[in-house]
Amino acid sequence: MRQELVIGQGDNPAIIHLDKLxxxxxxxxxxxxxxxxxxxxxxxxxxxxxxxxxxADVKGDLASIAEPGELSEKIMERVTKLQPExxxxxxxxxxxxxxxxxxxxxxxxxxxxxxxxxxSRLLGLNETQEGIMNIAFKVADEKQLLLIDxxxxxxxxxxxxxxxxELRREYGNISKQSIGAILRGLLVIEEQGGDLFFGEPMxxxxxxxxxxxxxxxxxxxLMANRLFMSPKLYSxxxxxxxxELYEQLPEVGDLDKPKIxxxxxxxxxxxxxxxxxxEEKIELIVRLIRSKGVGVxxxxxxxxxxxxDILSQLGNKVQHALRAFTPxxxxxxxxxxxxxxxxxxxxxxxxxxxxxxxEALVSFLDPEGIPGYVQQVMIYPPESKMGILDPLVKEEKIxxxxxxxxxxxxxxxxxxYEQLQRLSEIKAIELEENEELAARDREKAEQLKQxxxxxxxxxxxxxxxSSPRDSTMDRFTKNLMSQVGRxxxxxxxxxxxxxxxx
Numbered sequence: 001m002r003q004e005l006v007i008g009q010g011d012n013p014a015i016i017h018l019d020k021l022x023x024x025x026x027x028x029x030x031x032x033x034x035x036x037x038x039x040x041x042x043x044x045x046x047x048x049x050x051x052x053x054x055x056a057d058v059k060g061d062l063a064s065i066a067e068p069g070e071l072s073e074k075i076m077e078r079v080t081k082l083q084p085e086x087x088x089x090x091x092x093x094x095x096x097x098x099x100x101x102x103x104x105x106x107x108x109x110x111x112x113x114x115x116x117x118x119x120s121r122l123l124g125l126n127e128t129q130e131g132i133m134n135i136a137f138k139v140a141d142e143k144q145l146l147l148i149d150x151x152x153x154x155x156x157x158x159x160x161x162x163x164x165x166e167l168r169r170e171y172g173n174i175s176k177q178s179i180g181a182i183l184r185g186l187l188v189i190e191e192q193g194g195d196l197f198f199g200e201p202m203x204x205x206x207x208x209x210x211x212x213x214x215x216x217x218x219x220x221x222l223m224a225n226r227l228f229m230s231p232k233l234y235s236x237x238x239x240x241x242x243x244e245l246y247e248q249l250p251e252v253g254d255l256d257k258p259k260i261x262x263x264x265x266x267x268x269x270x271x272x273x274x275x276x277x278x279e280e281k282i283e284l285i286v287r288l289i290r291s292k293g294v295g296v297x298x299x300x301x302x303x304x305x306x307x308x309d310i311l312s313q314l315g316n317k318v319q320h321a322l323r324a325f326t327p328x329x330x331x332x333x334x335x336x337x338x339x340x341x342x343x344x345x346x347x348x349x350x351x352x353x354x355x356x357x358x359e360a361l362v363s364f365l366d367p368e369g370i371p372g373y374v375q376q377v378m379i380y381p382p383e384s385k386m387g388i389l390d391p392l393v394k395e396e397k398i399x400x401x402x403x404x405x406x407x408x409x410x411x412x413x414x415x416x417y418e419q420l421q422r423l424s425e426i427k428a429i430e431l432e433e434n435e436e437l438a439a440r441d442r443e444k445a446e447q448l449k450q451x452x453x454x455x456x457x458x459x460x461x462x463x464x465x466s467s468p469r470d471s472t473m474d475r476f477t478k479n480l481m482s483q484v485g486r487x488x489x490x491x492x493x494x495x496x497x498x499x500x501x502x
Contacts, residue, residue: 003018003019003256004016004018005018005046006045006084006380007038007042007377008082008360008362008377008378008379009083009378010376010377010378011375012375014362014377014379016316016364017364017365017366018051018257019255019257020364020367021046021295022254022255022258022290022293023295023314023365024286024295024296024297024298024313024314024316025295025296025297025298025314025315026297026300026303026314026317026319027042027263027298027299027300027320028300028318028319028320028336029301029319029321029322029360030301030320030321033321034320034357034379035320036059036061036062037358037379037381037386038318038379039265039299040062040382041381041382043055043062043065043219044382044383046217046261047092047093047216049257050216050217051259051260051261052208052210052217052220052259052260053218053220053261054208054220054222054241054262054263055221055263055265056227056263056264056265056266057222057223057224057225057265058225058227058228058265058266059225060389061387063096063221063389063394064385064386064389064390065091065092065384066091066092066094066096066219066384066389066393067091067385067390068090068091068383068384069382069384070089070385070386075381078358078378078381079381081378082378084381087380087383088383090383092216092384093211093212093217093219094218094219094220094221095210095219095403096223096397096398096401097220097221097222097223098223099193099196099197099222100193100197100226101196101408103398104221104223105401105404106196106410107222108197108198108199108203108410109198109240110147110198110200110202111147111152111198112137112140112146112148113202113244114198115137116133116134116137117130117278117281118236118240119153121232121236121274122233122236123185123186124185125182125185128175128178129178129181129182131172132157132175132178132179132182133182135167135174136153136157136160138171139156139159139167145416145419146413146416146419147415148198148200148413148415148416149195149199150186150195151417152415152417153186154183154417155416155420156416156420157179157182158179158183159420161174161176164176189233192230192233197237200411200413201406201407201410203407205241205244205245205248206248207406208245208260209259222237231272232269234266235272239270241262242285245262245289245292246285246288246289249292249293250292251291251292252292252293254291255293258295259294260294260295261296262296262297263297263299264296264298264299267298267299267305268300268306270282271306271310279307283309283310286310287313297316298314302322304335304336311339315364315369315371316363316364317362317363318361319336319340319352319360319361319362320355321352322352322353324353333352333353334349336352337349340361340363340374341371341373341374342373342374343373348374358379359377359379360377361375361377362375363375
């Protein structure tokens with residue numbers, strides 16, 4: 001099997017070495033310059049090499065990799081000019097995924113699994129509100145309460161608010177206003193479809209690491225045209241996918257080829273208004289995930305949309321044309337040109353603005369891991385269909401997927417919502433019982449007081465006869481006193497046991 005991908009042709013072939021794919025990469029360029037075609041060609045080549053792919057289809061034009069392409073006049077002209085090896089129209093194995101479950105296999109995660117940091121990012125919480133979110137998770141962990149869906153998170157937040165006085169001693173101030181703000185944020189997420197993508201069965205990240213019977217890697221496509229309407233939700237969910245790969249895959253070091261290549265399309269939304277602490281964690285994941293056999297490729301319009309700490313880790317670069325109509329854009333072009341290793345006399349700034357559609361400047365790591373000199377290439381045409389996936393083919397792919405039968409039906413097992421609801425019911429019953437016992441005690445005490453008055457009245461009257469036996473009234477009074485004693489003792493015991501249980 002070949003140990004390299006060839007994605008285009010210039011003075012020399014544009015070669016990406018398989019064992020360098022986990023050094024990550026960048027696909028950049030202005031709208032309409034050919035990024036989608038480049039992404040598709042790389043995904044096809046990876047699949048041929050037996051490497052699974054994960055990517056998000058935000059425009060609806062990547063899922064058509066599941067259908068063979070057509071040899072149009074334009075495609076034939078490029079094939080004739082570039083002579084790609086073993087080129088023929090063909091479809092590639094795909095899994096269509098959709099967190100809303102409408103255009104692919106449902107993808108779910110649990111509240112617990114997403115964790116407080118990503119949830120805080122998703123909800124746009126400030127530092128104080130994020131602290132309360134962490135408290136809620138801590139309390140749930142200590143009390144072994146399962147946080148699966150939104151109603152579970154709502155229940156534990158209300159529990160924290162109701163018990164703020166007790167929890168404040170250990171965790172500090174818990175503001176009801178902050179809890180209210182988080183609950184309002186949850187309502188917004190729920191209206192965006194959170195009730196669908198927070199739940200069980202949770203998607204198993206291992207299901208992405210598949211090949212078909214011919215040894216081709218599956219292209220796992222997250223159907224994200226609706227999801228991308230909420231950019232923060234989109235970026236948070238892709239970041240969850242990436243962090244799951246990092247957490248679950250074992251350390252493997254440098255492999256002959258990666259286990260999976262992850263494409264983060266429209267990557268600029270990931271870093272918009274991101275807190276410093278989260279940006280640091282993203283940078284750390286990108287730096288360390290290469291040892292898990294994962295390659296991460298950011299796809300964006302402008303490389304400067306990404307933080308420098310991220311850009312410095314991207315060894316393989318495909319740069320399509322940039323536009324420079326303003327002084328700011330001209331500075332960007334100059335900054336991008338300086339990131340490439342170039343021969344003396346190269347005029348990259350000029351080339352970057354004059355590249356035609358389908359042309360790109362590329363620089364890939366050589367076998368020694370050293371960035372190669374930049375060269376201008378024409379990207380190969382894709383073998384799969386250009387355009388939108390046929391709806392009938394889409395339905396067929398979904399219905400025939402084994403993952404569909406694994407994830408199609410949602411499961412709502414007992415979790416924090418039900419557990420805390422039952423606890424609330426038990427407390428309500430105990431309170432009612434205690435109130436009834438207290439009422440009975442008051443009633444019996446009143447009876448005892450009345451009997452004592454009658455006894456005192458009897459003692460002031462002359463005795464008619466003496467008897468060694470207690471009178472009927474005496475016996476009744478003793479029995480009543482005994483019952484009151486037993487009931488009072490029972491209330492005290494229940495109170496003490498209640499406190500101890502707490």
